[in-house]
Amino acid sequence: MSGSYILAVDLGTSGPKSALVSARGEIVADVFAQNDLYLSEGGGAEQDPEQWWQTILDSFKALLEKNLVPVENIKAICCSSQWSGTVAVGANGRHLANALIWLDSRGSREVEGITGGFFPIQGYAAAKLLKWIRLTGGAPSHSGKDSIAHILYIKNRHPDIYKKTWKFLEAKDYINLRLTGRAAASYDSIALHWVTDNRNVDRVCYDDRLIRLSTVDREKLPDLVRAADVLGPLKPEVASELGLGPDVRVVCGTPDVQAAALGSGAVADFAPHLYIGTSAWLTCHVPFKKTSISTSIASLPSAVPGRYFAANEQETAGACLTFLRDNVFFPADGLSDLPAPSDFYQRVDAMAADVPPGSRGLLFLPWLYGERTPVDDRLIRGGFVNLSLSATRAHMARAVLEGVAYNSRWLLSAVETFASRRLSPIRMIGGGAASDVWCRIHADVLDRPVARVKSPLLANVRGAGLLGAAALGYIDFDDIDELVETDFVYEPDPGHRQTYDHIFREFKKAYKRTRKTCARLNAICSHQAPQG
Numbered sequence: 001m002s003g004s005y006i007l008a009v010d011l012g013t014s015g016p017k018s019a020l021v022s023a024r025g026e027i028v029a030d031v032f033a034q035n036d037l038y039l040s041e042g043g044g045a046e047q048d049p050e051q052w053w054q055t056i057l058d059s060f061k062a063l064l065e066k067n068l069v070p071v072e073n074i075k076a077i078c079c080s081s082q083w084s085g086t087v088a089v090g091a092n093g094r095h096l097a098n099a100l101i102w103l104d105s106r107g108s109r110e111v112e113g114i115t116g117g118f119f120p121i122q123g124y125a126a127a128k129l130l131k132w133i134r135l136t137g138g139a140p141s142h143s144g145k146d147s148i149a150h151i152l153y154i155k156n157r158h159p160d161i162y163k164k165t166w167k168f169l170e171a172k173d174y175i176n177l178r179l180t181g182r183a184a185a186s187y188d189s190i191a192l193h194w195v196t197d198n199r200n201v202d203r204v205c206y207d208d209r210l211i212r213l214s215t216v217d218r219e220k221l222p223d224l225v226r227a228a229d230v231l232g233p234l235k236p237e238v239a240s241e242l243g244l245g246p247d248v249r250v251v252c253g254t255p256d257v258q259a260a261a262l263g264s265g266a267v268a269d270f271a272p273h274l275y276i277g278t279s280a281w282l283t284c285h286v287p288f289k290k291t292s293i294s295t296s297i298a299s300l301p302s303a304v305p306g307r308y309f310a311a312n313e314q315e316t317a318g319a320c321l322t323f324l325r326d327n328v329f330f331p332a333d334g335l336s337d338l339p340a341p342s343d344f345y346q347r348v349d350a351m352a353a354d355v356p357p358g359s360r361g362l363l364f365l366p367w368l369y370g371e372r373t374p375v376d377d378r379l380i381r382g383g384f385v386n387l388s389l390s391a392t393r394a395h396m397a398r399a400v401l402e403g404v405a406y407n408s409r410w411l412l413s414a415v416e417t418f419a420s421r422r423l424s425p426i427r428m429i430g431g432g433a434a435s436d437v438w439c440r441i442h443a444d445v446l447d448r449p450v451a452r453v454k455s456p457l458l459a460n461v462r463g464a465g466l467l468g469a470a471a472l473g474y475i476d477f478d479d480i481d482e483l484v485e486t487d488f489v490y491e492p493d494p495g496h497r498q499t500y501d502h503i504f505r506e507f508k509k510a511y512k513r514t515r516k517t518c519a520r521l522n523a524i525c526s527h528q529a530p531q532g
Contacts, residue, residue: 004075006468007063007248009056010256010460011081011171013037013101013278016052018059019458020069021465023474025263025483027458028068031059038098043144043370043378045103049087049095052171053178060242076249077179077234078468080460081172083255084192086150088165093177096161100150101171102279103315103369105378107153108144114152114215115140122293128213133291135197135207138298138311143370143378146192151216167222172253179250181235186227186252187301191311195221199289202306227254227303228471251471254303256460257281257311262303263463264427264453265484267477272415272423274408274442274450275459276432280317282411285309286419295374295414303467304477310418312373314411317404318431320366320382321348324400329393349437352398357444357496358503361386362395364403365510374414375511379519385510401438402500405445406507412446425449427486429459443490445500451486 005028009018014037019030033055038046064071084102087095100106117125123142124132132139140148147170155162169177170189177183187204190196195214197207204224211218225231233239234248253259257275261283264273272284286308291298299308316323326332330340341347363385370378384391384399416423426448432438433456443450453459466483469475475483 003073004472004474005069005073006465007060007074007077008461008465008468009059009077009079009175010259010464011052011056011079011175012256012460013082016056016059017458017461018056018063019461019465020063020074021462021468023469025462025466025469025480027455027462029063029066030458030461031062033059043105043108045101046098047101049099049174052175056175057241064243071243072245074244074248076251076468076472078251078464078471079172079175079253080256080259080464081170081175081253083170083189083257084145084147085171086147086154087169087171087174088154088161089167089169089174089177089183090164091166093181095174096164097158099171099174100153102145104150105144105370107149108142108378110152110156111140111142111144111146111149114213115142131209131213132194133293135199135210136191136194137198137289137291137300138194140194141296141372141376143372143376145372145378146194148193148195148214148216151193155216165220168220169222170255172255173222176231176250176252179234179238180232182231183222184225184231184252185222186225186254186303188227188258188303189255190224191300193221196224198301201289201301201308204301225252226305227252227258228305228467230471249472251468253464254467257283257313258303258309259460259463259467260429261285261309261463262466262480263459263461263484264429265481266427267304267480270419270421270423271427271481273427273429275430276317276404276428276438277430278317278319280314280404280408280430280432281312282408282415282426283310283312284415284419284423290418292414292418295418296376297373297414297418310415312411312415314373314407315371316366316368316382320364320368320400320404321345323368324396328396345435348397349435351394352401353437355394355398358499359395359399359402360391362388362391362399363503363506363510364396364399365507365514366400366403366407374410377515379522380511380515381518381522401441402445402503403507404432405438405442406504408442409445409504410508412448423448425451425489427451427453429453429456431457439490443492444496445504447492447497449492450490452488452490454485454487
């Protein structure tokens with residue numbers, strides 16, 4: 001195979017997926033490695049940055065050992081990763097503690113401390129909120145899951161680590177530091193620190209007023225570049241370990257949400273894509289800077305230079321199915337030690353396909369770790385509603401698939417209001433898109449054609465490869481929509497419209513009726529005084 005190639009990696013929560021990607025976005029080969037996740041009481045969610053680094057190196061080596069392309073044809077490395085995570089890095093360039101990842105909500109109290117004040121609007125001091133929205137497009141989430149919350153948590157609860165920290169870095173920016181020795185963040189990866197002026201998307205910069213609001217020391221934040229900028233050459237010792245040439249360049253890269261947009265081919269304004277993985281999102285590029293306080297959606301910098309995208313995220317999607325597998329169907333506990341079958345997800349598909357739309361009234365609420373959008377609620381929790389003695393595991397399986405789709409529909413309505421137009425068709429990517437049943441459910445629940453992208457599980461790493469190719473000048477960003485193929489379009493079934501419309505209304509009502517109960521219960525379990 002001739003031509004130029006990008007060594008791309010997408011560092012997800014479950015682990016890195018690495019791939020050799022041609023300059024036109026073709027996946028030559030890919031390798032996945034598993035990483036550990038550490039959850040703790042009070043909303044803790046951590047991972048080991050050293051394990052990130054080692055599993056990425058191992059996956060790179062596994063790809064290169066296949067000898068599928070001449071090593072001299074590998075021109076760059078480009079990284080995508082989970083977003084809204086924080087690594088405290090010491091002066092020697094190594095992490096000082098585990099990374100606090102996007103699921104970690106322990107900094108919620110600290111965020112409330114910097115956002116509160118006079119004339120409150122949904123918990124934000126009016127003057128502060130207006131300043132954040134005007135300059136950044138949004139504001140620190142009270143969920144405590146933004147990067148700024150992680151930094152403040154470290155500052156207030158672990159001052160020794162804060163004092164020793166040289167730079168606080170997002171996951172992909174930490175990996176880039178290990179690759180190049182340079183600490184930098186991209187315009188898009190820094191956004192959830194809420195300390196940058198994004199009004200000129202071509203020149204995003206730190207703002208002294210926002211830095212003061214954040215209470216974070218400016219010198220602990222990295223320099224800023226574009227996602228498509230080249231950080232520099234690969235460090236000689238890393239190049240030697242991998243067997244790569246000294247001229248391999250490292251492109252800054254982008255977080256997973258922005259990489260997914262590239263890998264889905266949805267790069268035109270108002271072209272939507274839906275990602276169903278551990279988490280989920282439904283987003284599109286937009287030609288304007290705008291903020292919706294009521295739905296927690298804002299225009300933030302995209303990986304495409306000079307462009308914004310509508311930023312949002314649903315906390316748990318595929319994670320709900322994993323929960324069903326590991327905690328309900330095949331738990332490793334005192335009652336059962338049966339391992340889950342290797343084809344578990346295929347069996348779930350087959351079971352769900354035999355259950356009629358609506359799961360005979362069984363409703364699943366997918367908020368197993370709080371929610372970000374379209375409601376910002378770290379204390380909401382999920383579960384089954386209307387569970388009866390006649391319900392089977394098949395009903396539960398389909399209800400989980402439908403529950404995630406209802407939340408996708410809730411998000412779609414918010415994004416369409418934000419964009420002031422109907423979004424259709426919707427490109428679907430991620431592990432959820434590998435399921436024909438889940439794709440059909442989404443088409444029916446959303447009442448939109450769903451176009452599944454070819455090799456949907458590789459969309460993020462494909463996006464990183466395409467970003468690297470564009471950064472090196474092999475393609476233009478406008479070429480991407482034609483380079484990314486879809487393999488099937490699922491049309492909504494009109495016969496299912498009434499059922500899903502009715503249950504979706506109940507789904508939203510279920511949130512309103514359970515949110516205060518969840519808040520009180522979680523306050524009790526966290527040894528806090530319940531409110532209300």
